[in-house]
Amino acid sequence: MTPELKGFLLLAAVKVVVGFGGLLLAVAFVTWLERRQAGFHQDRLGPNRVGPFGLFQPIADGIKNFIKEELVPADADKFLFLMAPAMVFIPALLLFAVIPFAAPLPVSFDFELPIAGRFAYDGLMPVMVADLPVGLLFILAVSSIGVYGIVLAGWASNSKYSFLGGLRSSAQMVSYEVALGLSVISVFIIAGDVTLTGVVENQQQSIWYIFPLAFGFALFVVSALAETNRLPFDLPEAESELVFGYHTEYSAMKFAMFLLGEYAALITMSALMATLFFGGWDIPFTTWDESQPSLPKTVVTFGMFAAKTFFFVFLYIWIRWSLPRFRYDQLMALGWKVLLPAALGYLMLLAGAIWALERLGVQQGLLYGLILFVINLPAIYALFWVMDSGTLVFGQQLQRRMMNE
Amino acid sequence: MTIAVKVVRRPERSVSYLRASLKGMALTFNHLFRKKVTMQYPEETREDGWSISGRWRGTHRMLTDEQGRAKCVACGLCPQICPANCIKLVPGEDEEGHRYPLIYEIDEFRCVFCGYCQEVCPEEAIHVGVHYENAEFQRERFVYDLERLCAQTHPVSSLWDPADPRGE
Numbered sequence: 240m241t242p243e244l245k246g247f248l249l250l251a252a253v254k255v256v257v258g259f260g261g262l263l264l265a266v267a268f269v270t271w272l273e274r275r276q277a278g279f280h281q282d283r284l285g286p287n288r289v290g291p292f293g294l295f296q297p298i299a300d301g302i303k304n305f306i307k308e309e310l311v312p313a314d315a316d317k318f319l320f321l322m323a324p325a326m327v328f329i330p331a332l333l334l335f336a337v338i339p340f341a342a343p344l345p346v347s348f349d350f351e352l353p354i355a356g357r358f359a360y361d362g363l364m365p366v367m368v369a370d371l372p373v374g375l376l377f378i379l380a381v382s383s384i385g386v387y388g389i390v391l392a393g394w395a396s397n398s399k400y401s402f403l404g405g406l407r408s409s410a411q412m413v414s415y416e417v418a419l420g421l422s423v424i425s426v427f428i429i430a431g432d433v434t435l436t437g438v439v440e441n442q443q444q445s446i447w448y449i450f451p452l453a454f455g456f457a458l459f460v461v462s463a464l465a466e467t468n469r470l471p472f473d474l475p476e477a478e479s480e481l482v483f484g485y486h487t488e489y490s491a492m493k494f495a496m497f498l499l500g501e502y503a504a505l506i507t508m509s510a511l512m513a514t515l516f517f518g519g520w521d522i523p524f525t526t527w528d529e530s531q532p533s534l535p536k537t538v539v540t541f542g543m544f545a546a547k548t549f550f551f552v553f554l555y556i557w558i559r560w561s562l563p564r565f566r567y568d569q570l571m572a573l574g575w576k577v578l579l580p581a582a583l584g585y586l587m588l589l590a591g592a593i594w595a596l597e598r599l600g601v602q603q604g605l606l607y608g609l610i611l612f613v614i615n616l617p618a619i620y621a622l623f624w625v626m627d628s629g630t631l632v633f634g635q636q637l638q639r640r641m642m643n644e
Numbered sequence: 645m646t647i648a649v650k651v652v653r654r655p656e657r658s659v660s661y662l663r664a665s666l667k668g669m670a671l672t673f674n675h676l677f678r679k680k681v682t683m684q685y686p687e688e689t690r691e692d693g694w695s696i697s698g699r700w701r702g703t704h705r706m707l708t709d710e711q712g713r714a715k716c717v718a719c720g721l722c723p724q725i726c727p728a729n730c731i732k733l734v735p736g737e738d739e740e741g742h743r744y745p746l747i748y749e750i751d752e753f754r755c756v757f758c759g760y761c762q763e764v765c766p767e768e769a770i771h772v773g774v775h776y777e778n779a780e781f782q783r784e785r786f787v788y789d790l791e792r793l794c795a796q797t798h799p800v801s802s803l804w805d806p807a808d809p810r811g812e
């Protein structure tokens with residue numbers, strides 16, 4: 240092995256440890272934040288006993304979950320029952336690998352260790368676990384694997400509630416993956432790049448994609464909520480009707496793995512929203528962060544990225560503690576009858592608009608983005624009108640009958 | 645038989661989803677900054693403007709006379725009426741013919757806190773108390789003997805009186 244290859248591998252190992260360690264720490268923090276914020280929404284205080292502001296609560300919960308008894312139902316499929324939590328947890332963590340969370344860092348080292356030999360690296364290090372050329376496609380692929388974990392958990396438990404939860408989640412996640420994928424394609428069209436580093440770079444040079452892709456962002460938020468099984472789309476869990484759905488039969492650390500996976504997915508989806516539509520680690524109104532990489536820039540841009548991600552995590556939790564759950568037919572109607580046609584129609588509109596703009600010779604940049612933003616406005620208005628009408632709440636048949644009477 | 649569905653024609657305002665959702669989210673956001681109602685229990689207790697009802701029925705207390713002896717005359721009414729059968733009473737008699745309890749034990753685990761013992765007591769000796777902090781480290785400690793019952797100092801319950809239903 241050449242010293243350069245060894246240096247690269249060493250750096251990769253460090254990034255894996257720091258990246259996933261940091262993510263797990265963030266997951267622990269978000270479990271605390273969810274309970275604390277829920278309390279504040281309900282005029283309570285939430286957990287505030289363990290450590291300052293209750294910040295060590297996740298540690299206490301972790302210890303509790305480790306020493307609790309692990310139960311496996313007598314008629315469960317043992318192998319799949321044990322596999323399922325891992326199959327939810329691992330993809331949720333893997334998703335984070337391709338998200339760049341700070342400006343690139345210049346790294347250079349050259350040293351020798353007694354047995355391993357010489358390690359050398361010189362150049363810019365992208366601050367992400369793996370700079371894959373397939374980028375976003377990797378995210379779409381791996382997030383689909385997460386469905387298996389939930390379906391298998393429901394099936395292997397051999398319990399009617401778990402089974403119903405698993406069944407619902409497979410239907411829900413398959414339906415909303417379509418809308419999620421299509422809303423991401425709008426980003427591909429405008430960025431012309433599938434890597435997330437490319438998407439971030441593009442946004443720095445022109446404008447944050449929230450403006451030219453406002454409609455796509457709305458679609459993405461709704462389908463991301465459904466993909467992570469959060470309220471108002473938490474039908475797989477549905478504690479009030481399915482007694483927590485697919486994790487009814489799980490206990491102790493296996494149960495905690497499901498929750499960790501869920502919160503990891505929540506953080507990843509928030510980070511994706513920040514990266515795809517809000518410029519990733521880009522600091523607005525300045526180009527300081529784009530010039531000449533250095534350590535302080537990496538630190539500051541990481542802070543920016545964390546703040547954006549935190550905002551979306553806050554939004555998720557806020558939505559969860561505000562809105563009631565959809566009924567199953569409403570969920571399916573929204574997915575197939577509203578979001579899917581809307582996404583397809585929007586892609587046509589966007590592609591047409593970009594084609595026209597290129598014909599007119601408008602350069603990619605601020606004006607380009609603003610023109611697309613104006614095109615988005617009527618589409619957003621139409622979506623709001625559709626979602627606000629009674630169709631979503633009552634279904635079309637009832638709506639028609641109401642009109643006739 | 646078909647299920648009859650009654651379709652209620654609602655005004656547009658109440659069938660909207662997004663506007664209603666946004667309104668709800670604005671409300672929950674406002675609640676973030678409201679004053680919290682949580683009472684931080686071990687630090688804040690009822691001295692800080694919160695109290696339990698005077699008719700609360702908690703762990704028992706035996707009243708004593710001027711000489712510090714239990715008022716109980718071992719008549720045996722309370723073990724008789726107790727629906728949970730948690731009172732153990734062995735009566736004794738001194739040389740002047742006064743009856744007194746040799747053993748008087750209440751198993752607070754068995755007790756259902758109905759307050760019948762207080763109601764039935766002719767001497768107003770045994771009472772249920774306005775008290776709720778009963779934690780112990782050993783199970784045996786929950787069988788209160790006579791000495792312990794007499795040593796309790798918490799206020800006694802004023803049971804519901806049909807003649808004075810509001811407790812005035």
